Amino acid sequence: MRSSTLSADSSFMRELKRLLQALTSVADADSLVSLINDMHHFIRMTNNMPVSDAVIAKPELMPQLTFLAEKVLRLSEGNNQADTLVRSARLLGSLQLTAPDSPRRWRELQFGYKLLYRAALTLRLLEHALEHKLLTDNTLLHHYTARRFADDTCPFRVNVQLPLIIAVMLLDCGQLDIDAITLLTGYAGQYDANRSMQHQERQRYLATSKVAMARLLDEALQLVPYRGNSKREQQLHQLQQQNNIKFIKQLLSQSINSDGPLAPLLSLPQVYSSIVLPGRDRYQYEALPKASLLLKDGVNRGQFPANWVQQLINIVGIFPQGYGIAFIPTQHDSGYAEKYELAIVNQLYPAKLAEPLCRIVSRNLQYRRGGHNCQVSLAHNLYFKPARDRLSVIPTARLKEILMQLSADWEPGQIRRFLPRCWQPQQFFSQSTHQNLWNQAPNPITYAKTKY
Template identity: 30%
Template sequence: MISDSIFTSQVKSLISRTFGRSAAHDSVLDRAINFFTSHAFAAHQKELLTEKVDKLQSQLSKAKGNSKKAIEQQLNQVNTKLLGFGEQDTSARKTRYEHLFNICEEIISLTEGEDFNENNRKSAQFLGTIQLFSPTEGAKISQNNEQCKSIYKAVLSLRMLDALCIAGQVNDEYVKHYLQDIPADKFKNFATEAPEAYQEFVLWVKIPIVMAALIQDIGNFHPDAQEILLGENADQDPHRTLLIEERKQLLQINYRETVRYFITGLGEQAYFGNSRDDRDNFVQAEQKRLVFVRHLLKSSVHPKEGIGNLLKVPQIYTSIILSTKANYQYKLLPKVYQVLNQNAERGNCSQKAVDILYRITGMFPQGYGVTYIPSESDGSPSDCYEYAIVNRLYPDNPLHPKCRIATRKLGFIGFGQDITISKDRNLYFPETVKKMSSISKERLNEILELLASNYKERQDLDLLPRCWHTKDFFSMKNNQKLWVKLT
């Protein structure tokens, strides 16, 4: 039966409410686009009203009697309209902020548990689910990946933050303040050893980081940016490779409008309560949070060794794993760290930060379909290959992914065991493929017919596939339990 598990449905719903587009116009993206378009109109209207106020005040200074009263009445009406604009702006801003804040809370709820290990298991499930339901072939790759990128990146930023704290490598004073003197070797159990302090850490550090990750590229949806992406006649492919000058202009617009949206379109969180002291403390903390998020956004442009790498490195990683480009090739996703290392060499991000993410994810992204050579009972390599899916973060060796097997004896199964696939058994690596060179073409065709759902379409492909496309397998509800702990 083709359907979704509760968790898969939650992830899809969350993505839709973050970067989806709907008739209700109520996603994070829809609200930002509405701000960009309506704010320009409102600014123009306020400018016209302000000019009218100046004109009426000038007339008022010269008027007398009934004429003066009429002008005063007009002036009051215009000022009321101006006040109305301010009230509308405040109300809309609070609504946008609360919606984004709730989205951030939900992301953390779905990707974190009571300790470090549970954070990693739930995050692997979240990231893997996105990869597994995302198309890897066909015309919908760009559209899907565009919607999923920001939320995928946000989860990676959270896991990088954990890794930095555990390694004692946090160099940002704001983050250090909320660590509450928790030593690095105790951070894995921060949530259980100091629950109140940890909730403060989530509220004032983790949620702002998720928020920054989600809106980091929201400025690309400003009309000026869209004109570059779509062209003057709105007939260009927005995912095409831009000219250097276009790229520079887009980066400038994106940063400028993202920061403007954060400050003007979202602003500060409202305080609810009656205590004056609590209010003052809250306002002070909220102002520092604003500075922190803005610093994250600014420093992510050229992060060097700073906190901006929490956004920059996941941004580059996600741009490859969930690429929107026409040259997207699923089988080449494990090459993502070649791109990241090149960026580090060019000074676009920190090599230390790249190495941290490599330690977290390994070479193979969550949800990636691995083809491997199983072993016979005597330990010798079999004369066939099987399918598995990457389902855990922090592999012991980045080249050896932790996986859940999806086939056994050339048949699909819904409850496979967890295994670590070493490099010498992984058909992604050319040297492993050579080990199967003695197997006949007839035997390989026989295996392909058993394992490939669209066998006829795949007859022209490699008989020894470097990977396999998992979407059809994962579309079955019973196969969406890759992260369930096995007894």
């Protein structure tokens, strides 16, 4: 059973890596990044000349967008709702645990990791919004009520989910225009892509990207030719594509202009992913649980509707998927143990927003496989002050023993500072034997009540 589980986890990671390559590899002429670059180049070359005189062929972007969107759905969607939530949590967590932080890999991060993160989260936000009537569009509701899992011909999949993912893929396409890249990294790549721009510089960058995006959408969102002999099927194929392209343009327009009922559907996951994944010079892993506060600040500034923000937080909780939790386990006598253990957030929809659903990955601060799932209460989570205060009363000798297992360079005068609010599990997750965080495990247990 364990070998089959590990094989499934390894298969998922291989598929994820292949998809990231298909999205971001500049060496692959058919990757999303390459095709968008080629489309920008084509538009510049043909801007003032007839297409027939163009010296390069027009890239066929739409078929590849559809192909890649299908790949995303195969990673995020399951055979039923429960399976879909597990697969989405695994995708989000894996992206968090493997995202690069090098400024030189900004294309890979922006058009691979963040794109997939946004796609998965947007899919979950869409169905949540339809389920809770945040969206009342009759066409969307009709497709949603007729949804069939694991069916490639399902109208909800074909007419809603696929165009939604394509819209996510195109949301930042203007950033690959040469003028936008020059503003971001400089003519010779001398600027840090993760730096904070001055206000005027950032406004110019956003305006340049927006103009380039509009030009690309006019060229890229074209009907894919029908292949077959049935005239009726051809008409249906054309009508379906026209409706999907209209939906894609509607999604992008409302998101960019922050206006319309669909606007939060793309913009909220876009902002959330920018907070919880690397790519900003202000990125601090320890501060990631404050993402919900930043989104609520957006409500106060009129950037997002309050009900949409709350529903997104209901999905993800306070702690992002893949986040490293340090917690105090409970002893057999129901007291608090004089130690802490490690866990990783691995499930969506926590019953209590500040109590993450996790997989335990250590015992006596030694990494382990096949741990239990758990729900970590505030009183046990070292991210919160009450738990840290409780652990800080541990006798110094015992705390030294704990910290010697954690770090080789600690100093006796800094013991209290070594009490972790969280831990970074990227190195742990890099080993394939530790990637089975989403396989079947005993039901969640709450460490305020359960013996350890």
